[in-house]
Amino acid sequence: MLPVYRLALPVLCLSLFLPCAFSVEAADPIPSAAANTAQEQPLERPPLPERSQEDAAALERQLPVQEQQLLQAGADTFLALWKPANTASPKGAVIIVPGAGETVDWPQAIAPLRRTLPDAEWSSLSITLPDPQSDAIAPRTAEMPPTLKAPETGSKDATTSAPIEQAVSGEAEVADKAVVETREEQVGADAERIFARIDAAIAYAEQQSARIIVVLGHGTGAYWAARYLSERQPPQVEKLVMVAAQMPVSAKPALAELAPTLKLPVADIFYRDKPADRNAALERLQASKRLKASGFSQVSLKALPGNSKAEQEQLVRRVRGWLSPQPEEKR
Numbered sequence: 001m002l003p004v005y006r007l008a009l010p011v012l013c014l015s016l017f018l019p020c021a022f023s024v025e026a027a028d029p030i031p032s033a034a035a036n037t038a039q040e041q042p043l044e045r046p047p048l049p050e051r052s053q054e055d056a057a058a059l060e061r062q063l064p065v066q067e068q069q070l071l072q073a074g075a076d077t078f079l080a081l082w083k084p085a086n087t088a089s090p091k092g093a094v095i096i097v098p099g100a101g102e103t104v105d106w107p108q109a110i111a112p113l114r115r116t117l118p119d120a121e122w123s124s125l126s127i128t129l130p131d132p133q134s135d136a137i138a139p140r141t142a143e144m145p146p147t148l149k150a151p152e153t154g155s156k157d158a159t160t161s162a163p164i165e166q167a168v169s170g171e172a173e174v175a176d177k178a179v180v181e182t183r184e185e186q187v188g189a190d191a192e193r194i195f196a197r198i199d200a201a202i203a204y205a206e207q208q209s210a211r212i213i214v215v216l217g218h219g220t221g222a223y224w225a226a227r228y229l230s231e232r233q234p235p236q237v238e239k240l241v242m243v244a245a246q247m248p249v250s251a252k253p254a255l256a257e258l259a260p261t262l263k264l265p266v267a268d269i270f271y272r273d274k275p276a277d278r279n280a281a282l283e284r285l286q287a288s289k290r291l292k293a294s295g296f297s298q299v300s301l302k303a304l305p306g307n308s309k310a311e312q313e314q315l316v317r318r319v320r321g322w323l324s325p326q327p328e329e330k331r
Contacts, residue, residue, distance in 0.1 A: 050130060050131040052078075052103075052128055052129065052130060052131050055103045055128075056078070056103070056104070056128050059079065059103060059104065059105055060079065063081065063105060067082060067083060068080075068081065068082075069081070069082050069125075069204065071127070071197070071200040071201065071204055072200060073193070073197045073199065073200040074196050076130065076196070078127065078128040078130075078197055078200075079104055080125055080126060080127045080128065080201060080204070081104045081114060081126045082123070082125050083115065083117075083118045083123065083124045084118060084123045084208070085117075085118045085122055085123045086118045086119055086121070087121045089121070090122065091120075091121045091122055091212060091324060092122060092123070092210050092211050092212030092213060092214060093122065093123040093125055093205040093208065093210035093212075093214070094117055094123070094124050094125070094214045094215075094216050094323070095125050095127065095198065095201045095202065095205060095214070095216065096113060096114055096125065096127070096217075096218070097127060097129065097198065097215065097216065097217040097218070097221035097222070097224060097225045098110050098128075098219070098221050099217075099218050099219020099220040099222070099246060100129075100132055100219065100248065102218065102219065102221070103128065104126040104128050105126065106218075107308075108218075108308075108312070109218045109243050109244070109312070109315060110126055112312040112313075112316050113216065113315070113316060114126045116316050116320075117316075117319075117320070117323075120320045120324060121324070122214075123205070123208065125201055125204065125205055127197055127198070127200075127201045128197075129194055129197065129221065130190070130193045130194065130197070132190050132220075132248060183249075184250065184252075187250055187251055187252075190248075191224070191227065194224045194228070195224075195228050195231070195232060198224075198225070198228050199232075202234060202236055202237065205236075212238050212239070213236045213237050213238065214237070214238065214239040214240070214241060214323065215228070215229065215237050215239075215240050215241070216241040216242075216243065217241070217242055217243070219243075219244055219245070219246045220246045220247070220248045222242035222244070222246070222255070223245060223248055223251060223258075224248075225240060225242070226242065226245075226255060226259045227251075229262055229264070230261065233263070238264060239267070240259070240264060240265070240266045241266075241269065241319060241322065241323075242255075242266065242268050242269065243269045243315065244269070244271060244277070245259075245268065245270065245280075245281075247280075255280070255284060256280075256283045256284045256287045257287070259284055259288075260284060260288035260291055260294050260296045261294075262295070263295075265295035265297070266295055266296045266297070267297055267298075267299060267319075267322045268281060268284055268285075268297065268298045268299070269298075269299045269315070269318060270298065270299075270300060270301070271300070271301050271302070271303045272300040272301070273302060273303040274303075281298060281300070284296070284298075285298055297322075299318050299322065301314055301315065301318065
């Protein structure tokens with residue numbers, strides 16, 4: 001017969017082992033639950049860069065480093081291209097504001113002007129504008145479902161369908177009103193960002209000892225330049241040039257209400273080949289004639305399809321002639 005202590009030894013070992021096993025099994029679900037929670041939480045991704053930032057990054061690899069300037073406007077850092085005048089006594093600096101979707105070296109108007117103005121004794125500073133966020137908000141066009149269309153006159157369901165149609169129409173009006181209000185707020189936010197960049201460009205031109213500062217806008221950039229000068233009225237800017245001016249979507253007030261009322265000389269250069277552009281230019285001209293004193297003037301150009309080089313040379317010649325009029329130069 002075995003001693004009692006030999007029979008008790010296995011029982012003692014088992015009693016010591018089981019609590020450890022249970023404690024391990026009880027502890028397993030806690031990290032598993034934490035792991036599952038971590039897997040369920042979506043990963044936070046950094047916001048995608050704006051298209052203007054991507055375009056600027058691509059240009060930084062292509063353009064001469066000595067032309068590139070990184071300017072600061074609030075929380076934004078943006079690319080600007082500076083070319084000093086090719087003379088010991090520059091006449092001033094021209095700040096070039098591109099339109100929507102255009103870069104600081106856009107082949108139409110922007111690049112030809114910024115590269116050739118230094119030969120006319122004007123320094124040039126082309127700036128990058130932020131992506132317009134207001135363009136991403138489009139008004140909704142609501143169409144009534146076929147089942148809710150108004151029945152023919154005399155139908156028994158006319159009185160029943162009318163409240164449904166009114167409800168659908170009311171909801172559409174509320175939704176459209178919300179879209180319009182949101183878009184107007186976003187247009188205001190776009191304006192503040194653009195104005196901050198023009199402020200930074202003017203400050204840089206002053207640092208370069210520019211005697212006269214001119215702002216030149218192309219496309220929608222012409223609208224933002226005119227609106228900036230109307231609202232901010234910076235004393236440093238003495239002239240405005242608008243080239244092929246366009247209105248941004250949902251922007252107010254209209255360009256015809258802004259440009260002619262500015263208290264400085266304004267050149268409105270437009271292409272007369274497109275009826276819409278010609279009519280808009282006529283509206284701006286008529287608005288200027290209703291004012292007693294206005295420095296507003298217009299120059300009409302003819303588009304030259306298939307001959308982009310000649311078309312750009314025509315534009316450069318007109319801008320240079322207006323900035324520095326020469327008696328012998330044919331206008």
